[in-house]
Amino acid sequence: MVDIDAKSTFRGLPLTAEQDAEVRHYIRKKKRHGAPWDTPELEAMLKDMLEPPSDDESLGAAADETKAAAERATASIDEAMEPIEASEERNAAMETEAMRGPKR
Structure with missing residues (x-):
């Protein structure tokens, strides 16, 4: 199994292997359909992955x-x-x- 570190994850972000795979899958899917992949949806996904849940x-x-x-x-x-x-x-x-x- 490949060891994931910050240098090999998407944009060097501190993502888990599962999160990085999800981001890369999203990008591949968008590219396959000829759609832009650097979208607000991707930004929201990354924000959700990087911010811990609130204690509300x-x-x-x-x-x-x-x-x-x-x-x-x-x-x-x-x-x-x-x-x-x-x-x-x-x-x-x-x-x-x-x-x-x-x-x-």
């Missing part, structure tokens, strides 16, 4: 609520359902949960 507790609470809503929606699905039907039922249950709003 409200985001954690929102994520916990979303997870709880997904679990409630999944509980309403019968295991004997066809996969497509189960997916549609889960989506409908998620929409219902979203309309109810956060639990207090």
Whole structure:
């Protein structure tokens, strides 16, 4: 396995091997389609990779609520359902949960 260091990563940025591979894949895909690759989307991707996640507790609470809503929606699905039907039922249950709003 090749050892990744800052000199061999994209623009010398401190990226992990997985992040560097993701950036290079994005660039190859854009070049293959003849589209410009140095885009605001790439900049946003790099910014997201380089900045650590915030410690905002409200985001954690929102994520916990979303997870709880997904679990409630999944509980309403019968295991004997066809996969497509189960997916549609889960989506409908998620929409219902979203309309109810956060639990207090």
